[in-house]
Amino acid sequence: xxxxxxxxxxxxxxxxxxxxxxxxxxxxxxxxxxxxxxxxxxxxxxxxxxxxxxxxxxxxxxxxxxxxxxxxxxxxxxxxxxxxxxxxxxxxxxxxxxxxxxxxxxxxxxxxxxxxxxxxxxxxxxxxxxxxxxxxxxxxxxxxxxxxxxxxxxxxxxxxxxxxxxxxxxxxxxxxxxxxxxxxxxxxxxxxxxxxxxxxxxxxxxxxxxxxxxxxxxxxxxxxxxxxxxxxxxxxxxxxxxxxxxxxxxxxxxxxxxxxxxxx
Amino acid sequence: xxxxxxxxxxxxxxxxxxxxxxxxxxxxxxxxxxxxxxxxxxxxxxxxxxxxxxxxxxxxxxxxxxxxxxxxxxxxxxxxxxxxxxxxxxxxxxxxxxxxxxxxxxxxxxxxxxxxxxxxxxxxxxxxxxxxxxxxxxxxxxxxxxxxxxxxxxxxxxxxxxxxxxxxxxxxxxxxxxxxxxxxxxxxxxxxxxxxxxxxxxxxxxxxxxxxxxxxxxxxxxxxxxxxxxxxxxxxxxxxxxxxxxxxxxxxxxxxxxxxxxxx
DNA sequence: GGTGGACTCTCCCCCTGGGGGAGCGTTCAG
DNA sequence: CTGAACGCTCCCCCAGGGGGAGAGTCCACC
Numbered sequence: 267x268x269x270x271x272x273x274x275x276x277x278x279x280x281x282x283x284x285x286x287x288x289x290x291x292x293x294x295x296x297x298x299x300x301x302x303x304x305x306x307x308x309x310x311x312x313x314x315x316x317x318x319x320x321x322x323x324x325x326x327x328x329x330x331x332x333x334x335x336x337x338x339x340x341x342x343x344x345x346x347x348x349x350x351x352x353x354x355x356x357x358x359x360x361x362x363x364x365x366x367x368x369x370x371x372x373x374x375x376x377x378x379x380x381x382x383x384x385x386x387x388x389x390x391x392x393x394x395x396x397x398x399x400x401x402x403x404x405x406x407x408x409x410x411x412x413x414x415x416x417x418x419x420x421x422x423x424x425x426x427x428x429x430x431x432x433x434x435x436x437x438x439x440x441x442x443x444x445x446x447x448x449x450x451x452x453x454x455x456x457x458x459x460x461x462x463x464x465x466x467x468x469x470x471x472x473x474x475x476x477x478x479x480x481x482x483x484x485x486x487x488x489x490x491x492x493x494x495x496x497x498x499x500x501x502x503x504x505x506x507x508x509x510x511x512x513x514x515x516x517x518x519x520x521x522x523x524x525x526x527x528x529x530x
Numbered sequence: 531x532x533x534x535x536x537x538x539x540x541x542x543x544x545x546x547x548x549x550x551x552x553x554x555x556x557x558x559x560x561x562x563x564x565x566x567x568x569x570x571x572x573x574x575x576x577x578x579x580x581x582x583x584x585x586x587x588x589x590x591x592x593x594x595x596x597x598x599x600x601x602x603x604x605x606x607x608x609x610x611x612x613x614x615x616x617x618x619x620x621x622x623x624x625x626x627x628x629x630x631x632x633x634x635x636x637x638x639x640x641x642x643x644x645x646x647x648x649x650x651x652x653x654x655x656x657x658x659x660x661x662x663x664x665x666x667x668x669x670x671x672x673x674x675x676x677x678x679x680x681x682x683x684x685x686x687x688x689x690x691x692x693x694x695x696x697x698x699x700x701x702x703x704x705x706x707x708x709x710x711x712x713x714x715x716x717x718x719x720x721x722x723x724x725x726x727x728x729x730x731x732x733x734x735x736x737x738x739x740x741x742x743x744x745x746x747x748x749x750x751x752x753x754x755x756x757x758x759x760x761x762x763x764x765x766x767x768x769x770x771x772x773x774x775x776x777x778x779x780x781x782x783x784x785x786x787x788x789x790x791x792x793x794x
Numbered sequence: 795g796g797t798g799g800a801c802t803c804t805c806c807c808c809c810t811g812g813g814g815g816a817g818c819g820t821t822c823a824g
Numbered sequence: 825c826t827g828a829a830c831g832c833t834c835c836c837c838c839a840g841g842g843g844g845a846g847a848g849t850c851c852a853c854c
Contacts, residue, residue, distance in 0.1 A: 269802080276754075313635065317632070324629065361618065484576040533830075535829090535831080592810080
């Protein structure tokens with residue numbers, strides 16, 4: 267039987283943290299003295315404490331740690347852990363993207379962007395849409411586009427695109443629609459016909475990987491405002507050249523179109 | 531002049547977050563209407579907002595973002611940013627360590643460790659000591675050891691070691707001492723003679739990189755408790771074989787000694 | 795058998811960087 | 825001139841801790 271202080275020394279977890287884990291039903295002391303409230307641990311709990319410690323170092327939420335600890339099957343448990351490691355990879359990707367974007371921001375801007383005003387007619391497409399979290403967009407896009415390609419096949423008549431509600435960026439969640447243009451849109455699974463309304467678009471093209479795309483967004487926004495216009499409705503993206511076309515990110519071309527209207 | 535909502539759409543920062551940044555004096559609106567309290571922004575502030583957005587994605591604290599933004603010299607600013615990227619690298623290293631440790635924990639334990647009880651005599655060494663944060667230990671160790679090696683040179687009589695207060699692990703900060711054994715310890719810079727007191731040590735050897743060392747700590751702790759002993763005083767580590775000796779982490783050998791005393 | 799110091803208890807407030815929502819004031823186009 | 829959209833402040837919430845107060849407990853030593 268170990269006091270909380272001894273257990274703290276043996277596990278390298280602070281006393282406070284151990285109490286918190288008790289409260290959170292993550293790591294219950296083997297014995298709690300009913301009259302004094304003193305917590306007593308046993309050495310068998312050291313490995314459990316260490317697993318928690320490691321998982322917390324990986325920023326696994328306490329609730330997920332609890333779930334992992336309560337999973338008796340080692341195989342299932344390994345899967346849960348692997349899921350978290352995958353999430354870590356995703357975080358890493360976003361970190362890399364942010365670093366790339368930051369570099370672009372801190373460099374002096376070489377050339378002003380070219381913006382074009384274009385009247386876009388209404389367009390009927392094969393679409394997949396959903397309300398998504400901003401951080402999940404990439405994953406969601408991959409799945410949706412795979413389903414679209416399977417449904418449309420060779421009948422595709424142009425590059426893929428998407429329409430993203432502004433709330434997606436402002437409130438971190440919002441409506442997203444990705445599409446493939448095709449003459450007769452099918453209806454299977456999540457894929458269904460949709461009509462993109464006619465809009466007046468301020469259009470520019472972002473060259474390179476998506477990491478720094480927010481910078482282009484900012485430049486487009488500046489252009490819109492300086493040309494006495496305002497933003498209305500969801501932003502459009504068209505993936506003119508993307509990972510499906512070439513593995514060289516520097517060659518990617520993404521058209522960004524922001525619905526605008528002239529303000530007096 | 532842009533309202534907070536328009537600025538939010540242009541920068542992909544939520545209205546709430548923009549208000550928070552105003553409050554934190556990170557990104558002040560160009561104009562605040564005194565009677566209504568309405569915030570108004572200008573397009574020139576878009577790049578600044580984006581820099582903040584990127585830095586936050588990299589988990590740079592708001593206070594540091596503020597410092598970076600207020601640094602006019604681009605060179606100095608680049609240094610500050612580079613520092614943060616370095617910190618990201620460190621986080622990454624710790625993540626890798628945690629993953630390695632986790633794997634070792636989840637694997638069934640192959641062999642029980644060998645623990646030896648040893649009466650360690652007092653020892654006079656060349657030392658560097660300080661109160662450090664747990665997360666800074668690695669960096670601090672590298673600097674301290676470099677200084678020690680420069681001061682002691684060829685007069686070194688054994689492998690390097692360290693003595694780490696338990697508070698370092700329990701409260702995330704505490705006293706640390708690293709040393710090189712030598713006959714006549716010099717006194718230069720942070721290097722000074724120190725005496726390690728005689729203690730009774732429970733000693734085991736951790737093989738491999740430091741990532742999974744906490745597992746060995748746990749096993750040592752279990753042994754100590756099961757042999758009716760208790761922990762007293764700072765833990766000792768001796769780096770028998772380390773990165774200075776071989777670049778193969780699998781060959782590293784770290785001796786861990788925990789001062790113990792027999793309890794009745 | 796005391797006693798003092800180390801240890802432990804609970805409780806409350808603090809931190810960061812946000813989100814949700816209430817209740818009310820402002821702007822502006824139809 | 826009115827209603828919807830938008831903006832304001834204020835308060836409470838989250839995770840995952842840390843600091844410290846004030847009081848109770850344990851135990852080794854005298």
